Amino acid sequence: MIISLHRRFIITILALSMLLQSGCGFKDIDKRIFVLSIGIDHSDNDEKPYKITLKLAVPSGSIKETGTKYTYLTKESESIASAVRLLKSHVDKEIDFGHAKVIVFGEKILDHDMNEVIDFFVRRRDIQKMSWVAVGKPSAEAVLKAEPSSEKSGSHALFNFFDQDGVESVYIVSTYLFDFYRRMSEKGYDPILPVLSSSDNKKKIVVNNSILLANNKEPLKLSPEETKLYNVMANNNEKLNLTVKRDKLLFTVSIDASKTSYKIITKPKQRPVLKMNVSMKGVIEEANQPMNPAKLSTYDKYVSKDLEKQLTELLTKLQENDADPIGFGLRYQASKLHTEKTYKEWRQIYPELSFDVHVKVSIMSTGIVE
Structure with a gap:
């Protein structure tokens, strides 16, 4: 009898706590738009040095529809966080970073303090620390906007380069965000990043080079x-x-x-x-x-x-x-x-x-x- 009353008391408390929880943090999937990759370039503007590009997947209304459908958001700002906040006013849905698996840095941004650049990504709880990090050539924006003909709708060609489920190549270096951050702060272990090069017609992406960031020196290309x-x-x-x-x-x-x-x-x-x-x-x-x-x-x-x-x-x-x-x-x-x-x-x-x-x-x- 005592055990039964105890169970009823616990169930009652749990039920009341669920009623008191706010539902404001939850949004239906049709109210979200998913970011696949993030690009960070230098804007050549000292007041607004960061140029942020987001590649977002546009959901299809029918499974029979084919073709790649993406949309892009670009914004310059004094910080990455403020650029993301401003970009939220450019779409009618909540921007969701939960599926963002690739972060691309433009070549020019490598000349700046990379600890400051990646600070936003390691602090955000909705950005995967298992995201891949790479360098974009000629820019991160150009790489993100490249759409190879082999890219399927709802997927991302960059994912296949790094996850070993698609391409398996000894010329490709895969670097995770958590490992890149660790190497930036660790003594005796320098970060290395793959270089993504997009063609002029934006129909091909090549990954067979890498770049080293060592001891605050000029990046070393391999x-x-x-x-x-x-x-x-x-x-x-x-x-x-x-x-x-x-x-x-x-x-x-x-x-x-x-x-x-x-x-x-x-x-x-x-x-x-x-x-x-x-x-x-x-x-x-x-x-x-x-x-x-x-x-x-x-x-x-x-x-x-x-x-x-x-x-x-x-x-x-x-x-x-x-x-x-x-x-x-x-x-x-x-x-x-x-x-x-x-x-x-x-x-x-x-x-x-x-x-x-x-x-x-x-x-x-x-x-x-x-």
């Missing part, structure tokens, strides 16, 4: 090949091709499995060394000459030596530009007894660091050519 090598070292990408040329022999190896590990060795009175080991397995995908299966070990050495040289050159370039997108500095701090001087020690060590890269490529077969 070529497609350098971006591929970065993915090999940082992300253990498995689906990639390696092309080797020896005299008249030219062949390409398709890598199916890849693993990278490294350690930083510091000894008294000796130059610090970063030892990196890379192991790969694959098959020959293309060749300009017949490939002899008995010479697979020779082909292994060709690929391994070429890749060792390429990785060492990229590591040296990053070192010369004081850039660390792989997180060597973070690893060093984590492997040492942490003190206030640990990061200062790394800043002294990194310019003197030598690279010892060892690559072992195992070619399993010459393909299925008979």
Whole structure:
């Protein structure tokens, strides 16, 4: 009996609390318009430096209707928040950021304090921290307004570039908002962003470059090949091709499995060394000459030596530009007894660091050519 009264009391309290709740925060779906991506450019106006572009999906009245339907909102303001507030007066529906998965920065905005730029996005509770972050070329607005012919209504082509459900490419770097924010504030781990380039006719978007933001210096651009090598070292990408040329022999190896590990060795009175080991397995995908299966070990050495040289050159370039997108500095701090001087020690060590890269490529077969 006591238990029954207790349950009735709890049910009554819950019912009363539901009656007292306000319904003002809820809006029907037909009263909302969904943002798919957000673009931030510099407006060249010191009073209103931020130019915000929103790409919104226009709901279709019938499932039989085909074609891509979007609308765009653009506004310049002194802050991102005020621009968004002003844009709300441009549509007859509530702007919903819950589906916004891509944030694009124009190239010119990279010259400003990026901590200030992303502050709005990391504070807003309705913007996903799993959103992808990228750089737009020639501008974020141009990239957002590009509509590839393969883009379906209600979807967004940019999503397919980064979610690994569509395109799977070693030339694409995927950076999440939470990771970008972490790298901006973390010591010893620099942010890297993919570069989205739109064609002049706005019918194609290309993603095969990347850009580094390191220690408040000029952004460092990486070529497609350098971006591929970065993915090999940082992300253990498995689906990639390696092309080797020896005299008249030219062949390409398709890598199916890849693993990278490294350690930083510091000894008294000796130059610090970063030892990196890379192991790969694959098959020959293309060749300009017949490939002899008995010479697979020779082909292994060709690929391994070429890749060792390429990785060492990229590591040296990053070192010369004081850039660390792989997180060597973070690893060093984590492997040492942490003190206030640990990061200062790394800043002294990194310019003197030598690279010892060892690559072992195992070619399993010459393909299925008979």
